[in-house]
Amino acid sequence: MNYYFINGPALTEVTERYTRLTGTPEMPPLWALGYHQCRWSYYPDSRVRELAAAFREKQIPCDALYLDIDYMDDYRVFTWDEELFPDPEGLIRDLKEQGFETIVMINPGVKVDNDYELYRQGRDKGYFCTRPDGEMVIAPVWPPECAFPDFTNPEVRAWWGGLYEDLMARKKVSGIWNDMNEPAVFEVESKTFPNHVRHDFDGHPCSHKKAHNIYGMQMARASLEGMKKQNPDKRPFLLTRANFAGGQRYAALWTGDNIATWDHLRLASEQSIRLSISGYSFVGSDVGGFVEKPSAELFTRWLQLAIFHPLFRNHTMGYNVDGAAAVKKEEVELRRAQSDTDQEPWVFGDDHTAINRSMIELRYRLLHYLYTAFYHYVQQGTPILRPLSYYDQSDEQALSQKGPFLFGDDILVAPVLEPGTTALEVYFPEGGWYDFRTGERYEGRQTHQVEAPLEAIPFFVRAGAVLPLREVMQHTQERALQQLELNVYYGEGETTSRLYEDAGEGYDYESGAYRLTTFRQQGQSDRLSLSAEREGDYELAYAEVEVTILGLPFEPSAVHVDGRRVPLEKTADGDYTLYLSDPDFKEVDIK
Numbered sequence: 001m002n003y004y005f006i007n008g009p010a011l012t013e014v015t016e017r018y019t020r021l022t023g024t025p026e027m028p029p030l031w032a033l034g035y036h037q038c039r040w041s042y043y044p045d046s047r048v049r050e051l052a053a054a055f056r057e058k059q060i061p062c063d064a065l066y067l068d069i070d071y072m073d074d075y076r077v078f079t080w081d082e083e084l085f086p087d088p089e090g091l092i093r094d095l096k097e098q099g100f101e102t103i104v105m106i107n108p109g110v111k112v113d114n115d116y117e118l119y120r121q122g123r124d125k126g127y128f129c130t131r132p133d134g135e136m137v138i139a140p141v142w143p144p145e146c147a148f149p150d151f152t153n154p155e156v157r158a159w160w161g162g163l164y165e166d167l168m169a170r171k172k173v174s175g176i177w178n179d180m181n182e183p184a185v186f187e188v189e190s191k192t193f194p195n196h197v198r199h200d201f202d203g204h205p206c207s208h209k210k211a212h213n214i215y216g217m218q219m220a221r222a223s224l225e226g227m228k229k230q231n232p233d234k235r236p237f238l239l240t241r242a243n244f245a246g247g248q249r250y251a252a253l254w255t256g257d258n259i260a261t262w263d264h265l266r267l268a269s270e271q272s273i274r275l276s277i278s279g280y281s282f283v284g285s286d287v288g289g290f291v292e293k294p295s296a297e298l299f300t301r302w303l304q305l306a307i308f309h310p311l312f313r314n315h316t317m318g319y320n321v322d323g324a325a326a327v328k329k330e331e332v333e334l335r336r337a338q339s340d341t342d343q344e345p346w347v348f349g350d351d352h353t354a355i356n357r358s359m360i361e362l363r364y365r366l367l368h369y370l371y372t373a374f375y376h377y378v379q380q381g382t383p384i385l386r387p388l389s390y391y392d393q394s395d396e397q398a399l400s401q402k403g404p405f406l407f408g409d410d411i412l413v414a415p416v417l418e419p420g421t422t423a424l425e426v427y428f429p430e431g432g433w434y435d436f437r438t439g440e441r442y443e444g445r446q447t448h449q450v451e452a453p454l455e456a457i458p459f460f461v462r463a464g465a466v467l468p469l470r471e472v473m474q475h476t477q478e479r480a481l482q483q484l485e486l487n488v489y490y491g492e493g494e495t496t497s498r499l500y501e502d503a504g505e506g507y508d509y510e511s512g513a514y515r516l517t518t519f520r521q522q523g524q525s526d527r528l529s530l531s532a533e534r535e536g537d538y539e540l541a542y543a544e545v546e547v548t549i550l551g552l553p554f555e556p557s558a559v560h561v562d563g564r565r566v567p568l569e570k571t572a573d574g575d576y577t578l579y580l581s582d583p584d585f586k587e588v589d590i591k
Contacts, residue, residue, distance in 0.1 A: 011277075011390045012382065019279035019381030022246040027378055028282065029235040030504030031101050031476045032175070032252070033370055034063030035360050036313040037344065038103075040290075041070035044084040045091045051344070052098055056474060060345050060357045061364050063475045064101045064237075066177060066315075071104060075142040076111045078118060078163050089171050096172070099475030103175035103237065104167065108183050108219055109146030112138060118163065122149060127156045129197050129208075137197055140186040148183055148193075151218035152211050153200035160219075161226025168230035175237035176223055178251065181216040182242045216242025220250040233506055239311070245279065252282040252311050260289025260316075265302050266417045272309050273405050276385035281377045283385075284311030288343045291317060296348035297419060297454065300355055303345070304457035305415040307363045308407040310370065310384055316343040355455045361472045368468035368484075368499060373408035375500035375516075384408060391429045395445065398429045410465035410497060411436075414450065414458040424452045432463030432551075434489045439550050439573055463551070464491025466519040466530070468499045476504065480541035484583060488530060490551035491523050502538050512537045526554050527591040534584070545580040547588065552576060560589045 004021065008014040037055070042048050048065060055062045071088075073079040080088050092102045110119050110128070122128050128147040129137045138145050149156050167173040182192050192212065199211040208215075220240040227236040240251040247253070255271045258264045268285035275283045287306045288299045293316070306312050318341055345356035376382040383390070386406040388398040404414045404426055412433055414426045428444045435442070435450065436459050442448045450458045461467050469485040499517045502509040515538040522529045528549065548571070559568045559578060562585055569577045578588075 011393050012386070015277050015279065015383050015390075016381040019248070019377075019383070022279050023249040024378050024381055025249055025282065027235065027502070027509065028252075028374065029174075029237060030367065030371060031063040032235075032237040033310065033367055033374070034312070034476050035061055035363060036064040036066065036103070036311075037062055038066035038313055038315040039068065039318040039341075039343065040316070041068035041318055042066070043070045043081075045086070045088075048091065049094070052095055052100055054344070054346070055100075056098060058346055058353070058357070059474065060353075061360050061472065061474050062100065064103055064175065065095060066313075067102065067104045069105055069107070069142055074111070075107075075109075076113070076116055076118070077106050077109075078166065092172055096174075099478055101174035101237075103177055103239070104173050105177045105179055106223065107141065107178070107180045108148055108151070109139075109141035109143065109180065110149065111143035112145040112147055113143075119147065121159070122147060125159070127153070127159060129193070129199065132196055132198060137193065139188070139193075141180060141184060149219075150199055151215060151222050152202060154202060156200075157218065157222035157225065160222040161229060164223070164226040164230050168227055174234070175239065176227060178216070178219055178223055178238065178240040178242075181219045181240060182212075183215055214244050216240060217244040217247040217250065220247060224250045235505055235507070239313075243280075248280045248282065252284075253280060254283065254311055254313065254315075255285045257290045258286050260292040260294035260298060262298060262417065262419055264289055265298065265305065268302070268309075269305055269405070269415055269417065270402070273385045273387055276383040277387070277390065279381065279383075281374070281384040282310045284309040284313055286313065286315040288314055288316060290315055293341050293343065295419075296352045299343065299348060300352055300359070300454060301416050301457075303356055303359050305413075305417075307359060307366070307457065308385070308405075308411070308413045308415075308459070310374065312363055314343060314345070317341055358455070359457070364472050364476075365469050367476065368470045368501070369408060369411070371504075372468070372498055372500040376409075376498075382409075388412075388427070388429050395429055397427055397445075397447075401427055407459070410462040410467060412460045412462070414452070414460070416452050416457065422452055422454075424450050424458060426450050426458065426460075428460070432491060433460040434463065434550055435460055439575060441551055461487070461489050462491070462495075463489055464493070464495025464497075464521050464523065465489050466497040466499075466521060483542050483544045483546055484540075485546045486519075486548070488521065488528075488547060488549045490528060490549065490553065491521060493523060495521050495523075497521070501540070502536075509536075509538070514538045515540065527589075528552065529590070530588040532586055540583055543581065543583060545583050545585065547578050547580060549576045549578075549590065552590070556590045558591060562586050 006014045006017050073081050113119050127149050129150045193208045195209040197208040224238050238251040243253050272283045287302050288294045346353040373384045388401045392398050407413050414424050427447045428442050430444045433442045452458050467487040497519045502514040514536040516535050518533045520531045559566055
């Protein structure tokens with residue numbers, strides 16, 4: 001075993017150095033940070049179209065829809081059920097025109113079927129895992145008999161990656177979801193391979209006892225490489241259930257099948273934070289719980305938590321046939337009528353629909369901030385989610401906090417994790433913190449009681465921060481941005497914030513088509529200055545910047561932008577707003 005000692009001494013530095021050692025991903029497409037809707041399963045194609053229409057009709061933002069195993073022909077991976085999905089290419093094209101990216105599941109288990117070309121290829125080329133005597137491993141997953149590619153073999157990975165040609169290059173699927181890749185095996189106690197199964201291990205043959213932890217990661221690696229080869233101009237989105245240290249280079253990850261309980265809501269928060277500080281920031285949970293149906297309150301609280309998780313996906317069990325092929329069209333309506341597991345944001349009544357809509361809209365408001373946090377993660381390995389101890393490890397009270405957490409550099413989140421809660425006791429670390437909802441300032445190294453009504457999640461912005469806000473859209477590419485909003489939170493002394501922007505798709509940013517703005521705020525008792533330095537050649541779509549200043553300790557008499565006096569408006573909340581017609585402003589001076 002190889003051991004690496006990383007002394008820090010700061011906790012954030014330890015994670016950053018570990019993450020750089022094991023690797024970081026590339027920038028995700030912006031749509032991948034939007035809201036995703038999934039279930040087991042949406043079918044037939046008419047049901048998927050109904051779902052898309054409902055999101056747009058109810059004006060609930062959504063960027064991605066998923067197809068689970070029932071889109072396949074009798075669970076044969078890389079195939080389509082021609083009865084349930086007679087024109088997948090047309091469906092995907094129509095969804096794209098409405099602003100939805102399509103993500104489909106691909107599992108490692110290949111159905112044993114001599115009439116199935118993919119199975120014959122793998123069998124004839126010796127690409128499937130074997131036992132010590134050379135016998136091919138056959139085990140039940142969704143098909144009653146499956147063979148399993150040995151993803152630890154580079155030749156097998158290249159073959160598997162080539163299988164994505166139809167999905168990515170022809171059907172124009174935008175994302176792939178690798179599931180069951182531990183690998184999962186049904187009807188055995190271990191739920192996975194026995195240890196004696198053999199693997200190539202990149203030319204160093206070994207048993208599954210050694211290869212188990214990397215099997216899922218190597219499948220994700222094969223998938224990502226295939227996706228990039230088949231659609232090289234589009235940033236890939238890959239989601240995986242199994243992975244390993246360093247697997248953050250290949251795929252986002254969710255915390256696996258969970259249950260619609262308050263205990264699992266708490267676990268969703270803890271697991272995501274722990275993964276993030278372990279180098280794996282592109283994480284999230286099945287919002288609302290995969291198993292069982294959440295109460296309206298639990299679903300809303302889970303949705304609120306997931307606003308602050310990089311992966312924002314609602315997923316649940318649905319109408320399906322266990323261990324059999326997808327039901328045919330004549331059975332679909334009956335199963336839908338019998339189903340009580342609907343978990344879309346609008347199924348809990350009008351009041352909750354309004355709340356849930358506003359929560360998803362909040363996520364879209366924060367996309368500039370999250371995208372910038374992702375940039376820091378990619379460049380430096382900085383975890384997006386962090387416990388309060390990462391803010392100040394000398395603060396003994398911060399070390400013991402389990403509920404509140406940091407989202408990026410400037411936001412503290414206090415999720416509601418217990419039923420019936422309408423107020424929270426929140427401990428704030430060093431410095432000042434502003435309630436995003438009310439603008440009220442709380443001083444650090446103290447515990448404060450904050451209101452937590454069902455329609456809101458308490459979260460707070462660091463004093464001295466410049467928080468960029470994005471326009472709410474029904475999907476991230478609905479229209480060109482018309483305006484940038486900057487919330488400037490007054491803080492004493494000098495502080496720094498950043499904003500990273502690019503096209504949100506493609507790779508032009510690698511050749512300079514990006515914009516990185518560094519804001520420096522200098523706060524005094526009678527003066528506030530804000531400077532902006534920029535790098536990169538990305539051309540902005542918007543021409544106006546709305547700046548709101550919160551928490552000024554003095555009544556301003558004059559405002560100058562790049563030496564020119566401009567008007568300052570006082571809001572009903574007692575804050576101040578100014579409008580800038582030049583997004584390349586260099587300095588704002590308020591005194």
